[in-house]
Amino acid sequence: MPHPTPAAEAADTFPRLLQYLAATRGEDTALQEKRYGIWVPVTFQAYASRVRDFAHGLASLGVRRGELVAVLGDNRPEWLIAELASQSIGAVVVGIYPTSIGEELLHILTLGRVRVVVAEDQEQVDKLVRLVQERDNAPAHDGSLLVEKVVYYDPHGLEEYDEPYLEHFVDLEAHGRAWGEQHPGWFEEQVDAGNTQDVAVICTTSGTTSRPKLAELTHANLIAMARHLMAIDPIGHQDRYVSFLPFAWIGEQMLAVACGLTRGFTISFPESSSTQRHDLREIGPDVMFSPPRIWESMLSEVQVRIDEAGRLKRAVFGWGFGIGERVAERRIQGKPVGALRLLYLVADQVALRPVRDQLGLARLDRGYTGGAPLGPDVFRFFHSIGVNLKQIYGQTEICGLAVVHRDDDISFNTVGTPLPETDIAIAEDGEILLRSASVLRGYHRNPEASAAAVDADGWLHTGDAGYLDQHGHLVVIDRKKDVLSTADGTKYSSAFIENKLKFSPYVEEAVALPTDDVMTAIITIDPMTTGSWAEGERLTYTTYADLAGKSEVQELLAEEVHRANEDLPEAIRVRRFLLLHKQFDPDDDEVTRTRKVRRNVIAERYADLITALAEGRDEVTVHTTVTYQDGSKVDRSTTLGIYSMDGYHEPEGRSRRPVWSGRR
Amino acid sequence: MVTRAYQHPLNSSAVPVGAPLLEVDSVSLRFGGVVALREVSLSVAQGDIHAVIGPNGAGKSSLLNCISGLYHPQDGAITLHTGEDGRSHALTSLPPHRIARLGVARSFQNIELFHGLTVLENLMLGRHIHMRKNVLASLLWFGPARRQELEQRPLVEEVIDLLALQPYRHKPVGALAYGIQKRVELGRALCIQPSLLLLDEPMAGMNSEEKEDMARYILDVNELAGVSVVLIEHDMAVVMDVSNRVSVLDFGRLIADGTPETVKADPAVVEAYLGAEEH
Numbered sequence: 001m002p003h004p005t006p007a008a009e010a011a012d013t014f015p016r017l018l019q020y021l022a023a024t025r026g027e028d029t030a031l032q033e034k035r036y037g038i039w040v041p042v043t044f045q046a047y048a049s050r051v052r053d054f055a056h057g058l059a060s061l062g063v064r065r066g067e068l069v070a071v072l073g074d075n076r077p078e079w080l081i082a083e084l085a086s087q088s089i090g091a092v093v094v095g096i097y098p099t100s101i102g103e104e105l106l107h108i109l110t111l112g113r114v115r116v117v118v119a120e121d122q123e124q125v126d127k128l129v130r131l132v133q134e135r136d137n138a139p140a141h142d143g144s145l146l147v148e149k150v151v152y153y154d155p156h157g158l159e160e161y162d163e164p165y166l167e168h169f170v171d172l173e174a175h176g177r178a179w180g181e182q183h184p185g186w187f188e189e190q191v192d193a194g195n196t197q198d199v200a201v202i203c204t205t206s207g208t209t210s211r212p213k214l215a216e217l218t219h220a221n222l223i224a225m226a227r228h229l230m231a232i233d234p235i236g237h238q239d240r241y242v243s244f245l246p247f248a249w250i251g252e253q254m255l256a257v258a259c260g261l262t263r264g265f266t267i268s269f270p271e272s273s274s275t276q277r278h279d280l281r282e283i284g285p286d287v288m289f290s291p292p293r294i295w296e297s298m299l300s301e302v303q304v305r306i307d308e309a310g311r312l313k314r315a316v317f318g319w320g321f322g323i324g325e326r327v328a329e330r331r332i333q334g335k336p337v338g339a340l341r342l343l344y345l346v347a348d349q350v351a352l353r354p355v356r357d358q359l360g361l362a363r364l365d366r367g368y369t370g371g372a373p374l375g376p377d378v379f380r381f382f383h384s385i386g387v388n389l390k391q392i393y394g395q396t397e398i399c400g401l402a403v404v405h406r407d408d409d410i411s412f413n414t415v416g417t418p419l420p421e422t423d424i425a426i427a428e429d430g431e432i433l434l435r436s437a438s439v440l441r442g443y444h445r446n447p448e449a450s451a452a453a454v455d456a457d458g459w460l461h462t463g464d465a466g467y468l469d470q471h472g473h474l475v476v477i478d479r480k481k482d483v484l485s486t487a488d489g490t491k492y493s494s495a496f497i498e499n500k501l502k503f504s505p506y507v508e509e510a511v512a513l514p515t516d517d518v519m520t521a522i523i524t525i526d527p528m529t530t531g532s533w534a535e536g537e538r539l540t541y542t543t544y545a546d547l548a549g550k551s552e553v554q555e556l557l558a559e560e561v562h563r564a565n566e567d568l569p570e571a572i573r574v575r576r577f578l579l580l581h582k583q584f585d586p587d588d589d590e591v592t593r594t595r596k597v598r599r600n601v602i603a604e605r606y607a608d609l610i611t612a613l614a615e616g617r618d619e620v621t622v623h624t625t626v627t628y629q630d631g632s633k634v635d636r637s638t639t640l641g642i643y644s645m646d647g648y649h650e651p652e653g654r655s656r657r658p659v660w661s662g663r664r
Numbered sequence: 665m666v667t668r669a670y671q672h673p674l675n676s677s678a679v680p681v682g683a684p685l686l687e688v689d690s691v692s693l694r695f696g697g698v699v700a701l702r703e704v705s706l707s708v709a710q711g712d713i714h715a716v717i718g719p720n721g722a723g724k725s726s727l728l729n730c731i732s733g734l735y736h737p738q739d740g741a742i743t744l745h746t747g748e749d750g751r752s753h754a755l756t757s758l759p760p761h762r763i764a765r766l767g768v769a770r771s772f773q774n775i776e777l778f779h780g781l782t783v784l785e786n787l788m789l790g791r792h793i794h795m796r797k798n799v800l801a802s803l804l805w806f807g808p809a810r811r812q813e814l815e816q817r818p819l820v821e822e823v824i825d826l827l828a829l830q831p832y833r834h835k836p837v838g839a840l841a842y843g844i845q846k847r848v849e850l851g852r853a854l855c856i857q858p859s860l861l862l863l864d865e866p867m868a869g870m871n872s873e874e875k876e877d878m879a880r881y882i883l884d885v886n887e888l889a890g891v892s893v894v895l896i897e898h899d900m901a902v903v904m905d906v907s908n909r910v911s912v913l914d915f916g917r918l919i920a921d922g923t924p925e926t927v928k929a930d931p932a933v934v935e936a937y938l939g940a941e942e943h
Contacts, residue, residue, distance in 0.1 A: 153668060155667070274828075
């Protein structure tokens with residue numbers, strides 16, 4: 001039974017938006033995925049029809065309104081089909097980061113009382129099979145894990161599995177189609193019964209301090225956010241967008257789903273994570289939203305590649321970058337470019353555009369960064385090469401977005417001004433409060449946390465400390481509990497120091513640790529840039545730990561810390577640091593899945609190191625237990641040197657290194 | 665195309681699993697006075713990973729070369745069953761290209777790829793026995809010749825997916841790491857849609873991580889795609905892990921043949937090969 005063409009304004013839930021797009025622009029490409037080397041398009045009509053089949057399939061499994069369906073996998077069209085199908089029948093989708101393992105996975109599945117999980121491939125199915133086996137083998141299981149169906153969409157390697165609860169995605173679609181023929185009109189009823197206040201998506205909070213909470217976001221929340229964003233930054237329906245960050249992250253839901261369906265632009269999925277950058281360049285997106293680590297890694301890539309280029313290319317780029325920097329300075333303040341225009345035209349052609357093109361940013365109208373603070377210097381770099389990069393401030397609890405830079409009013413130290421119809425207030429203790437139509441309905445099965453997050457007047461208590469500057473821009477200092485004050489009472493944030501350190505291409509992560517008298521830091525080096533530096537210096541090394549332990553690398557990093565210190569107020573300069581023998585890893589809980597440092601875990605795990613830093617010892621020995629795959633355990637001890645910046649003198653004849661190069 | 669499952673079978677042998685696919689019967693090969701193989705007999709069953717091991721100079725590569733037609737043994741017979749209407753082919757007198765047409769694909773101990781061509785182009789070359797257009801049409805790459813290449817592409821892409829070669833698709837082979845080149849060579853052999861895959865030391869010169877990857881891919885090729893494999897390998901741990909059957913050669917003679925467990929326990933094998941390390 002054909003659905004009557006809905007009117008645009010009646011399309012106020014995602015399923016109704018999809019119906020509207022299928023009816024009005026059915027032949028346009030909704031999704032495209034590079035599969036077996038070829039971009040395979042899916043039209044809105046085909047998209048809607050697969051959603052309908054899968055929704056019927058879910059119904060045949062007994063999924064009811066309000067129930068949670070979990071999706072665990074990388075970005076593929078099936079992810080969105082499962083999401084829209086769930087929403088069509090009034091169920092809710094909860095995304096799980098594909099890198100999640102054991103405990104985290106169990107936490108979300110039990111908290112959400114999930115019965116049906118859509119998993120990508122053998123890797124994800126294996127995790128679920130293990131959980132289900134553990135449940136079935138435990139006689140006194142508490143019955144909290146309710147998983148009874150696992151639907152997979154990549155069948156490779158699963159041919160031999162005989163678990164009765166596994167089902168192939170296309171098989172469920174086929175069942176759904178048959179079920180739908182027996183229940184004509186049911187799907188339309190379900191879509192019509194949808195309410196804008198129904199929960200559409202559940203996103204996990206990043207959980208830097210505790211286990212993730214499940215934030216319930218309604219259709220109205222998400223669509224309001226998309227409309228507000230597009231009121232200031234219009235996105236055309238023919239714009240290109242590449243979806244490569246996890247759908248479990250609010251940022252991806254925000255652009256790919258909320259903006260995607262509100263505007264109806266094409267979402268492209270890369271072939272695999274290893275070809276992401278290549279596919280990004282092939283598509284050339286018009287709009288992009290990434291956390292700082294993506295932008296930082298792009299800058300590192302430019303730095304490494306420029307340093308490998310010949311003298312002439314370096315000189316040309318250096319000149320072009322200088323022009324770009326001056327033009328960017330005027331542009332972001334909304335001033336006319338003036339006489340530089342002609343010179344900029346040349347610089348753009350010979351130096352800047354090629355770099356943008358290599359990064360896949362040649363067509364980018366707007367790039368957004370959010371989720372964590374991005375260092376002002378990285379910001380400046382992207383503007384100088386002609387990328388309109390803007391900071392977003394928001395939280396999962398407000399659909400990821402509340403405050404953003406305007407095109408002609410960008411300041412590298414702020415996060416911009418509030419979206420239309422978004423109120424902002426600063427509480428007496430400095431906490432940022434936000435209020436808009438996008439504030440979450442509550443946390444799933446956690447009324448205490450919900451009450452603590454949103455007060456009676458609808459203000460969302462963000463837990464961040466900040467202030468409004470004289471231009472009305474919001475400046476975020478840090479998480480409220482992480483804000484520190486120096487001996488003289490100035491408030492500062494460890495993130496500010498860490499970002500200064502992280503601006504060095506050799507620093508991957510930095511954790512600033514104030515002690516009673518001085519500031520210290522634990523630094524992890526970036527293996528790619530530091531490794532290529534070591535090669536250039538003809539230093540041989542074997543493993544990451546070996547590289548990080550080299551005294552030459554320590555000297556190199558000391559110089560970087562010295563530079564960072566030059567930009568820091570006297571009281572919070574880093575006086576001592578050590579280079580960690582390993583990178584922070586989400587599997588070790590040291591960083592979240594979105595790569596935010598968990599300070600409490602670091603404080604606990606590296607307590608010995610932190611004490612040694614505080615006491616100003618020369619070195620410290622760490623003991624680690626390595627468990628091999630065969631179960632044998634070995635104790636390893638590594639001695640890490642502590643570098644003191646007291647009496648540090650910069651080597652003679654060093655000039656300040658340009659932003660775009662690791663060399664001097 | 666909605667499902668993600670592969671659409672093209674890579675195994676072209678119709679022999680039922682467990683039935684003999686290749687039979688080597690009393691094969692002897694001499695180079696002048698040097699005897700490379702002395703009355704070697706063995707049988708490879710469909711669906712197996714059949715390892716051939718032995719010390720240096722034992723005649724392992726010579727045996728493979730006899731099967732693929734590069735050498736012609738003076739005595740004995742090699743028979744390939746293709747399973748179509750119960751047909752069998754005597755391989756000893758056939759030239760290599762005819763044997764390749766029967767679906768016997770191989771990789772070499774030293775990488776034999778076209779280094780200036782991309783991964784994709786090298787893999788497309790594996791399809792050439794399935795292409796029928798003449799030289800002129802192919803050179804000009806118009807009409808039917810072009811269409812024919814497009815028809816072959818989906819299978820090649822499935823091989824790329826199976827071996828996770830996507831990031832290298834358009835890179836010239838010469839610029840790739842050794843382990844990746846070996847994988848490309850395996851891929852080219854798979855593109856033939858083999859009835860039997862001969863791998864000559866696919867893991868030689870690799871570090872343990874690359875070896876582990878390669879072992880995984882060989883198992884995938886065997887278990888998922890159903891291709892029977894004859895494998896020459898030096899790393900005993902790998903051989904014992906991946907193969908269902910092992911034949912041991914020493915100075916051109918077959919000294920043991922059986923499951924990995926029985927071969928490992930065979931005193932003659934320990935003497936000739938395994939025990940040698942302990943002396």
